[in-house]
Amino acid sequence: MTTTDVNAADPHANDASPYAGGDPYADYRDFTAGLPFTELVDLADRRLGAGVLAANDEFFAERENLLIRERAVFDPEHFGHKGKIMDGWETRRRRGTDAANPFPEPEDHDWALVRLGAPGVIRGIVVDTAHFRGNYPQRVSVQATAVEGSPSAGELLAPDVKWEEIVPVTPVKGHAANAFTVTAERRFTHVRVCQHPDGGIARLRVHGEVVPDPEWLQLLGTVDLVAVQNGGTYEDASDKFYSSPTQIILPGTSRKMDDGWENRRRRVRDTNDWVRFKLLAQGAIRAVEIDTAYLKGNSAGWIALSGRNGDTGGWFEILPRTKLQPDTLHRFKLAAQAVATHVRLDAFPDGGVARMRLHGTVTEQGTAELRARYEDLSQ
Numbered sequence: 588m589t590t591t592d593v594n595a596a597d598p599h600a601n602d603a604s605p606y607a608g609g610d611p612y613a614d615y616r617d618f619t620a621g622l623p624f625t626e627l628v629d630l631a632d633r634r635l636g637a638g639v640l641a642a643n644d645e646f647f648a649e650r651e652n653l654l655i656r657e658r659a660v661f662d663p664e665h666f667g668h669k670g671k672i673m674d675g676w677e678t679r680r681r682r683g684t685d686a687a688n689p690f691p692e693p694e695d696h697d698w699a700l701v702r703l704g705a706p707g708v709i710r711g712i713v714v715d716t717a718h719f720r721g722n723y724p725q726r727v728s729v730q731a732t733a734v735e736g737s738p739s740a741g742e743l744l745a746p747d748v749k750w751e752e753i754v755p756v757t758p759v760k761g762h763a764a765n766a767f768t769v770t771a772e773r774r775f776t777h778v779r780v781c782q783h784p785d786g787g788i789a790r791l792r793v794h795g796e797v798v799p800d801p802e803w804l805q806l807l808g809t810v811d812l813v814a815v816q817n818g819g820t821y822e823d824a825s826d827k828f829y830s831s832p833t834q835i836i837l838p839g840t841s842r843k844m845d846d847g848w849e850n851r852r853r854r855v856r857d858t859n860d861w862v863r864f865k866l867l868a869q870g871a872i873r874a875v876e877i878d879t880a881y882l883k884g885n886s887a888g889w890i891a892l893s894g895r896n897g898d899t900g901g902w903f904e905i906l907p908r909t910k911l912q913p914d915t916l917h918r919f920k921l922a923a924q925a926v927a928t929h930v931r932l933d934a935f936p937d938g939g940v941a942r943m944r945l946h947g948t949v950t951e952q953g954t955a956e957l958r959a960r961y962e963d964l965s966q
């Protein structure tokens with residue numbers, strides 16, 4: 588699916604207007620609104636271990652900018668030795684072969700290779716051309732592959748590696764978040780984004796579902812059953828005002844307040860904030876970590892954990908209402924292991940939680956389901 592079509596009568600129909608001063612985002616066009624895939628985890632998140640391995644050209648701006656979390660910045664006065672400093676990946680203008688053929692060939696394009704931080708099924712891609720108003724690519728395409736291990740760029744470009752086209756060559760708009768729904772039901776490890784014939788892309792987001800390797804989880808034994816990189820997901824929350832509840836299950840410790848989950852001040856008595864998570868599969872939880880790092884005047888006062896086994900059914904208590912300290916890592920040894928597929932974290936009455944870890948093992952039933960899904964998606 589694409590957000591736009593090139594108007595043959597007007598080759599500049601997709602351009603943005605030249606920057607006219609003031610807020611550079613005032614005329615930015617966002618085509619992601621209402622697309623459910625944007626709620627899914629970004630498999631190309633640097634915090635999960637994603638990286639841009641190589642690009643055929645990055646004359647004007649470096650490929651690594653593609654995966655920066657923050658939205659792209661634009662300083663109209665900032666020029667360097669090679670041209671305008673752009674916050675994205677930007678290639679030079681392609682040329683034809685000679686004076687009589689100054690345009691590049693129709694098949695000419697530039698490419699960048701991206702390793703996903705966590706392999707998974709891709710549900711949608713956002714090609715963000717923020718600030719690329721007259722120098723965005725005319726069209727883009729994306730291919731994906733599954734290569735196990737830690738392949739180099741050279742190995743990925745070898746002729747025997749099969750790439751599947753997940754976004755066909757499609758026109759995009761300049762200074763816009765261009766959104767593409769992906770339907771390939773396969774587990775991918777890498778993507779290749781192409782600009783046809785050349786141009787600049789500010790950011791790339793690859794939304795999807797993490798599909799962990801069940802053999803790896805089994806070798807590890809005790810794992811964090813809710814961690815994003817293992818396939819845990821955030822399903823819903825009472826409040827997403829300040830920061831995304833997905834951050835509670837990201838790898839590593841949080842480094843500042845907005846790196847965890849912070850909700851608004853709750854003013855209605857007898858209500859509380861909550862977040863619901865789906866574990867990577869059915870698991871037996873034995874040890875819980877709740878971290879309120881950097882949440883000092885606004886950490887959750889008390890928390891409770893409940894579990895559910897299956898998509899429906901009742902909730903049972905895992906951890907009773909327990910007082911938390913601000914800016915502190917708390918460790919809880921469960922008296923009995925809790926077998927669950929979903930976990931709900933309640934915060935009383937409100938307040939933030941930076942990270943939660945649910946340590947335990949995948950059950951036999953969970954492992955069987957993971958194996959079936961992994962095999963299905965690896966055909």
Ligand SMILES: NC(=O)NC(NC(N)=O)C(=O)[O-]
Nearest residue numbers: 647669670671672673677722
């Ligand atoms: N004003 C520009 O951005 N020009 C050129 N790009 C850079 N980065 O200088 C170009 O060719 O698109």
